Amino acid sequence: MNSTAPPKLLMFVDDIYEDLELWYPKLRLIEAGAHVVVAGPKARQKYSGKHGYPCVSDAALEDIVAGEFSGLVIPGGFSPDKLRRDPVVKSLTRHFAHAGQLVAAICHGGWIPISAGVYRGVRVTGSPGIRDDLENAGAVFEDAPVVIDRHFVSSRKPDDLPDFCRGILEVLSAAGHRLS
DSSP: OOTTSOOEEEEEOOTTBOHHHHHHHHHHHHHTTOEEEEEESSTTOEEEBTTSOEEEOSEEGGGOOGGGOSEEEEOOBSHHHHHTTOHHHHHHHHHHHHTTOEEEEEGGGGHHHHHHTOOTTOEEOOOGGGHHHHHHTTOEEOOSSEEEETTEEEESSGGGHHHHHHHHHHHHHHTTOOOO
């Protein structure tokens, strides 16, 4: 992956995703010049958010080639609880974490890195509802709008989205990606 090129980022989607936590980062990252691909269990499938806003996936999870991407952004909602059971989702998440590429999770999105086994010793935040899960996975929990630990970015809730997106852009810029 050429780090001087605009980043190509992967996002996960399934039913009952948190609407704002998918759409705000997706649009902000596109605005900054990133190419964003939203992958779900099926390609070109319409998924409904918690508040009813639809998202049509660009690709099927099983068709994603991790090496074509610069990082991963994981929205919250209840979809991460279902997605974290998918071996492809866990494998993709491990790829980005072990490659030192962006792994960004907000709210309940932290369930996916937990299940992928990549949060041990990582400073993170997330929804108060998954604090015990984060700590039991070996993460170091901090109650803050955004926590950046190397290539890991995490936030607690939709109100933290401006800080979350600034954190994502900071990590991508530090990796040498061109952004506007």
